[in-house]
Amino acid sequence: MIEQQHLPVLLEESVHALIVDPNGIYVDGTFGRGGHSRAILARLGDAGRLIGIDRDPEAVAAGDALSRTDRRFSMLSGRFGSISELLSRIQVRGDLCGLLLDLGVSSPQLDTAERGFSFSSEGPLDLRMDPTRGESAAQWLARASEAEIAQVLRDFGEERFARRIARNIVAERGDSPLTTTTQLAALVARSVSTREPGKHPATRTFQALRIRINDELDEIRDCLRQSCDLLAHTGRLVVISFHSLEDRIVKRFMRAEALGPVLPKGLPVTAEESRGRLHVLGKPVRASAAEVASNPRARSAIMRVAERLP
Numbered sequence: 447m448i449e450q451q452h453l454p455v456l457l458e459e460s461v462h463a464l465i466v467d468p469n470g471i472y473v474d475g476t477f478g479r480g481g482h483s484r485a486i487l488a489r490l491g492d493a494g495r496l497i498g499i500d501r502d503p504e505a506v507a508a509g510d511a512l513s514r515t516d517r518r519f520s521m522l523s524g525r526f527g528s529i530s531e532l533l534s535r536i537q538v539r540g541d542l543c544g545l546l547l548d549l550g551v552s553s554p555q556l557d558t559a560e561r562g563f564s565f566s567s568e569g570p571l572d573l574r575m576d577p578t579r580g581e582s583a584a585q586w587l588a589r590a591s592e593a594e595i596a597q598v599l600r601d602f603g604e605e606r607f608a609r610r611i612a613r614n615i616v617a618e619r620g621d622s623p624l625t626t627t628t629q630l631a632a633l634v635a636r637s638v639s640t641r642e643p644g645k646h647p648a649t650r651t652f653q654a655l656r657i658r659i660n661d662e663l664d665e666i667r668d669c670l671r672q673s674c675d676l677l678a679h680t681g682r683l684v685v686i687s688f689h690s691l692e693d694r695i696v697k698r699f700m701r702a703e704a705l706g707p708v709l710p711k712g713l714p715v716t717a718e719e720s721r722g723r724l725h726v727l728g729k730p731v732r733a734s735a736a737e738v739a740s741n742p743r744a745r746s747a748i749m750r751v752a753e754r755l756p
């Protein structure tokens with residue numbers, strides 16, 4: 447079998463921003479095929495430690511294989527939204543020198559038709575990162591109300607034709623269930639009246655369904671909320687986002703944590719109690735023209751970095 451690869455995005459920039467101590471403990475919360483993890487391990491010393499997390503069983507298998515060849519690496523199967531609980535299983539309760547999140551889906555997920563992430567190749571309408579749990583997109587579309595479908599397409603896909611697409615989904619499923627990616631892609635193409643240049647008409651619908659099915663935005667919020675308690679003083683939080691909904695959550699979180707708690711005026715608090723827990727480092731970083739030319743996925747990537755304050 448040919449091993450499926452994923453070209454890591456902003457590799458140099460993210461690993462450089464992440465590593466503050468070559469002998470510290472780090473977490474790669476989105477292991478994928480381990481592109482970032484391997485680059486981190488290449489820079490860690492003998493006493494350094496890296497923990498990979500992924501919810502996709504195929505990514506976990508790739509991580510397990512790496513853990514057999516490098517004793518500094520361990521792989522955990524699960525959602526990064528439960529990061530504290532996952533880490534506590536291996537007795538890691540804090541003191542992380544860095545946490546990396548490279549959000550979204552991996553190339554093997556997109557390129558394997560049976561996973562149902564791609565509207566351009568025929569496959570079951572699944573879209574789960576962990577196909578062993580929860581509801582597939584086909585199951586959700588079979589039971590959701592027209593209003594719920596429209597809301598998901600609007601909120602998570604910023605789709606102008608959300609209502610029309612939802613109406614057509616509900617009409618079509620009355621005749622026969624929607625079970626394949628190409629069936630849905632064709633329905634969306636029939637439903638939208640204007641095309642965005644260079645974009646398949648179903649792009650927004652598939653993004654919206656993927657976010658809904660995998661609860662992606664709450665996962666990010668949950669993980670970020672736990673990150674400050676897990677990071678050691680000067681530890682780094684490095685997040686690479688691929689669309690504005692993800693990036694907005696990261697940006698707002700880092701800003702809020704940099705400002706500190708909002709306290710009523712005149713409250714007797716110490717300077718320490720009113721101080722933020724993070725310091726935002728530099729400006730958001732985008733991929734260079736050369737990287738975008740060799741990896742089109744990098745086009746929409748945006749990386750934000752923050753440091754844990756004492």
Ligand SMILES: C[S@@+](CC[C@H](N)C(=O)[O-])C[C@H]1O[C@@H](n2cnc3c(N)ncnc32)[C@H](O)[C@@H]1O
Binds near residue numbers: 479480553
């Ligand atoms: C863009 S890929 C990461 C690629 C990786 N950096 C590499 O170089 O191979 C994102 C990965 O994160 C995983 N993922 C996304 N959301 C997750 C979550 N909430 N919990 C755990 N893993 C998640 C996906 O299954 C996918 O494998």
